[in-house]
Amino acid sequence: MVDFINELNENQRxxxxxxxxxxxxxxxAGSGKTRVLTYRIAxxxxxxxxxxxxxxxxxTNKAAREMQKRIATLVGQGNASNLWMGTFHxxxxxxxxxxxxxxxxxSNFTIYDSQDSKNLIKSIVKDLRLDDKVYKPNDVLGxxxxxxxxxVVAQAYAQSAKIxxxxxxxxxxxxxxxxxxxxxxxxxxxVMDFDDLLLQTNILFRDFPEILxxxxxxxxYILVDEYQDTNYSQYLIIKKLAEQHKNICVxxxxxxxxxxxxxxxxxxxxxxxxxxxxxxxxxxxxxxRSTTTxxxxxxxxxSRNKEQIPKKTFSENEEGDKxxxxxxxxxxxxxxxxxxxIFRISQNEQAEFNDFAILYRTNAQSRIMEEALRKRNIxxxxxxxxxxxxxxEIKDLLAYLRLTVNQNDEEALKRIINYPxxxxxxxxVDKLKEVALKYxxxxxxxxxxxxxxxxxxxAATAAKLTHFRQLIEGFTELAKEENAxxxxxxxxxxxxxxxxxxxxxxxEGVSRKENIQELLxxxxxxxxxxxxxxxxxxxxxFLEGVALLTDQDSEKPEDNNKVTLMxxxxxxxxxxxxVFIVGMEEDLFPAQxxxxxxxxxxxxxxxxxxxxxxxxxxxxxTYATTRYKNGNVVYPQPSRFIAEIxxxxxxxxxxxxxxxxxxxxxxxxxxxxMAKPTLSPQPNVEIPDVDTSRLQAISxxxxxxxxxxxxxxxxxxxxxxxxxLGVNKKAKVLFAKHGQKVLxxxxxxxxxxxxxx
DNA sequence: CTCTTCCAGCTTTTT
DNA sequence: GCTGGAAGAG
Numbered sequence: 001m002v003d004f005i006n007e008l009n010e011n012q013r014x015x016x017x018x019x020x021x022x023x024x025x026x027x028x029a030g031s032g033k034t035r036v037l038t039y040r041i042a043x044x045x046x047x048x049x050x051x052x053x054x055x056x057x058x059x060t061n062k063a064a065r066e067m068q069k070r071i072a073t074l075v076g077q078g079n080a081s082n083l084w085m086g087t088f089h090x091x092x093x094x095x096x097x098x099x100x101x102x103x104x105x106x107s108n109f110t111i112y113d114s115q116d117s118k119n120l121i122k123s124i125v126k127d128l129r130l131d132d133k134v135y136k137p138n139d140v141l142g143x144x145x146x147x148x149x150x151x152v153v154a155q156a157y158a159q160s161a162k163i164x165x166x167x168x169x170x171x172x173x174x175x176x177x178x179x180x181x182x183x184x185x186x187x188x189x190x191v192m193d194f195d196d197l198l199l200q201t202n203i204l205f206r207d208f209p210e211i212l213x214x215x216x217x218x219x220x221y222i223l224v225d226e227y228q229d230t231n232y233s234q235y236l237i238i239k240k241l242a243e244q245h246k247n248i249c250v251x252x253x254x255x256x257x258x259x260x261x262x263x264x265x266x267x268x269x270x271x272x273x274x275x276x277x278x279x280x281x282x283x284x285x286x287x288x289r290s291t292t293t294x295x296x297x298x299x300x301x302x303s304r305n306k307e308q309i310p311k312k313t314f315s316e317n318e319e320g321d322k323x324x325x326x327x328x329x330x331x332x333x334x335x336x337x338x339x340x341x342i343f344r345i346s347q348n349e350q351a352e353f354n355d356f357a358i359l360y361r362t363n364a365q366s367r368i369m370e371e372a373l374r375k376r377n378i379x380x381x382x383x384x385x386x387x388x389x390x391x392x393e394i395k396d397l398l399a400y401l402r403l404t405v406n407q408n409d410e411e412a413l414k415r416i417i418n419y420p421x422x423x424x425x426x427x428x429v430d431k432l433k434e435v436a437l438k439y440x441x442x443x444x445x446x447x448x449x450x451x452x453x454x455x456x457x458x459a460a461t462a463a464k465l466t467h468f469r470q471l472i473e474g475f476t477e478l479a480k481e482e483n484a485x486x487x488x489x490x491x492x493x494x495x496x497x498x499x500x501x502x503x504x505x506x507x508e509g510v511s512r513k514e515n516i517q518e519l520l521x522x523x524x525x526x527x528x529x530x531x532x533x534x535x536x537x538x539x540x541x542f543l544e545g546v547a548l549l550t551d552q553d554s555e556k557p558e559d560n561n562k563v564t565l566m567x568x569x570x571x572x573x574x575x576x577x578x579v580f581i582v583g584m585e586e587d588l589f590p591a592q593x594x595x596x597x598x599x600x601x602x603x604x605x606x607x608x609x610x611x612x613x614x615x616x617x618x619x620x621x622t623y624a625t626t627r628y629k630n631g632n633v634v635y636p637q638p639s640r641f642i643a644e645i646x647x648x649x650x651x652x653x654x655x656x657x658x659x660x661x662x663x664x665x666x667x668x669x670x671x672x673x674m675a676k677p678t679l680s681p682q683p684n685v686e687i688p689d690v691d692t693s694r695l696q697a698i699s700x701x702x703x704x705x706x707x708x709x710x711x712x713x714x715x716x717x718x719x720x721x722x723x724x725l726g727v728n729k730k731a732k733v734l735f736a737k738h739g740q741k742v743l744x745x746x747x748x749x750x751x752x753x754x755x756x757x
Numbered sequence: 758c759t760c761t762t763c764c765a766g767c768t769t770t771t772t
Numbered sequence: 773g774c775t776g777g778a779a780g781a782g
Contacts, residue, residue, distance in 0.1 A: 060772080089772050114771085138767095194772050261770065362769055367773090384771085418758095425758045548772065569770045591769050607770080630767060631773055 015282040016040045022276035023249040028313035029613035030289025042074040051082035055219040059226040092201040111547035112193045116411040124181045148195035149231040149263035154180045189410040198233040216244045227252035231263035258607045291320025297649035298612040305602045323619045325653035331627040335372030355577035357564040361589040383566040393512040404475040408442040420496040484542040485527040568611045579615035584623040585636035608641045
């Protein structure tokens with residue numbers, strides 16, 4: 001039995017005991033949010049609610065697993081594993097597989113990861129003969145994703161005047177066409193992308209009320225973690241499911257909303273009161289994780305944001321050390337200093353390596369940290385970056401598995417039709433695709449009907465294609481009989497993948513083979529566990545989950561005493577005794593794209609808040625004064641976030657005294673190679689003042705000599721000369737405060753004085 | 758059709 | 773600094 005009285009504070013207990021009706025839990029960082037969720041679920045179970053009637057949605061697989069583990073220790077493994085607990089994507093993909101036929105998919109539909117989606121977009125852009133410089137897969141996918149997350153299907157996209165106008169303004173009017181074909185080809189391939197998993201669930205619930213009702217009845221209790229990170233699509237699914245009984249409990253912290261870039265709506269949490277009148281509000285404000293210094297410093301940061309739910313997190317822990325700021329001459333030295341500090345602290349204070357985390361804004365920063373740690377023989381584990389499942393050799397083998405299960409999977413087919421080499425080149429694939437488009441069929445269908453389209457390929461090519469087709473068909477037959485492991489093993493062998501990798505003796509080649517072996521082990525593990533537990537051990541079942549897996553899901557036991565390296569985003573929800581936040585520099589953190597709009601900047605600040613509040617005892621922040629970025633040297637300024645912390649909580653950072661106006665004017669931007677901050681000579685040209693409240697952005701090619709321009713970094717300046725052509729066009733500009741600079745116009749964000757009326 | 762070499766673009770963050 | 777695509781030679 002669960003001891004609520006002794007293990008929970010009053011507010012936490014409220015949140016746990018009030019199981020009926022809508023409940024909103026506002027949970028500050030480190031306030032025992034997970035504890036509340038797990039106890040609430042344990043409480044429901046102890047009241048006799050069957051586990052399979054509880055739906056608990058988390059944001060990451062990791063969070064789900066963690067919670068399951070903790071519930072299992074409270075109520076036993078058997079009970080815990082019957083819970084419907086997982087990410088939105090994994091839970092609803094499960095439901096969609098059951099209901100797929102209603103929507104015109106098969107239950108074996110494939111899930112495209114972002115790379116697959118981008119590849120498909122690339123290919124559509126090519127088919128439509130569009131400029132791939134204008135229609136960049138990333139951008140286009142972003143637009144489509146945004147649309148889907150707002151439940152705008154391709155047809156509605158085309159009909160929305162607002163969206164069409166926005167695309168036209170961005171000079172990308174064909175996105176709507178691309179969306180249409182993208183969706184068409186996904187359907188043809190029996191494929192859903194990540195966003196479809198949510199969109200199609202919404203469509204399912206909208207168009208089939210009896211199915212909605214089935215699930216409304218099934219889930220008596222619904223819990224949602226990280227509610228501030230839900231997007232519209234997720235929000236609506238929850239709302240519909242909870243409509244009948246309204247036993248919904250959402251937990252979140254608006255101060256930790258860091259996913260608006262992928263459609264998360266902070267309003268969802270703010271509007272809970274309107275959606276569920278009569279809701280119960282629980283505020284968890286006591287931080288049990290961090291020292292008062294850290295909590296107060298974090299508060300001093302987040303209070304600068306305008307948009308937030310009023311709350312005051314506090315800590316009754318000891319005051320603790322001040323937050324240390326370390327400056328390094330270079331990114332390399334930054335790594336060196338961090339490694340040295342970790343080593344020193346671990347020696348002096350008997351801290352274990354797993355008490356340390358190094359957090360960074362971008363994955364690209366990990367490599368330099370890795371190198372430094374390796375030199376000092378400090379063990380580390382690294383999350384994110386190129387995940388296991390994104391490695392080429394793994395994707396290749398998975399593509400075989402996918403095609404075996406779903407022959408219409410276009411991206412899988414294109415990936416392996418000529419890997420290993422079997423003499424089927426791009427020309428042939430293009431021809432097949434043309435035929436497929438013409439007959440509105442998948443490439444596989446064309447492959448099966450080559451005789452009906454004579455003359456498309458030569459007899460020799462046709463033979464090769466047929467051979468490939470038979471290879472896959474053989475695998476499909478095999479998959480029906482054998483378990484996932486036996487099938488996969490045979491595929492790896494007979495497809496030639498293993499032979500192909502065996503010819504490569506380089507360290508990379510060896511590591512690729514090891515990765516294949518690791519995947520085989522994972523499949524074996526799946527098959528055996530499934531068999532032992534009486535579940536389906538065939539290939540489709542294995543594949544179901546794989547697309548939604550990430551690196552973070554494969555924690556290895558040998559990883560237990562290592563320093564953790566990860567992005568701040570993936571650190572959310574975790575805690576470490578000692579946290580190093582590295583790369584505290586302008587244009588890195590806050591990211592340069594975020595520095596210009598207030599909303600984006602607030603999100604960066606929340607991200608910083610998340611980073612700080614990961615720490616229990618010590619925070620060390622570091623910045624470098626030179627850094628390699630995309631192979632170029634840049635000279636970053638320390639992040640404004642350092643100066644935003646109340647200096648009483650800091651040590652080692654000298655806050656430069658700047659005038660108020662100066663601080664407001666300074667919107668640090670990109671430092672280009674040409675723009676080394678050197679000693680600025682006083683200008684000998686008179687530059688009039690610029691009214692910064694009336695600036696108008698201009699593009700580089702409208703710049704002419706003599707023009708007065710305004711640069712976010714350097715302020716007002718006069719264009720002296722221009723040289724270079726096209727994208728290499730440069731302007732020599734004399735700035736009032738910074739002297740002469742050469743700007744690459746392609747990069748420089750320039751403004752001119754706008755109309756004064 | 759395949760292999761090699763060269764170049765451009767990229768870096769926000771994740772299911 | 774790395775990756776993926778283009779281009780050109782065999």
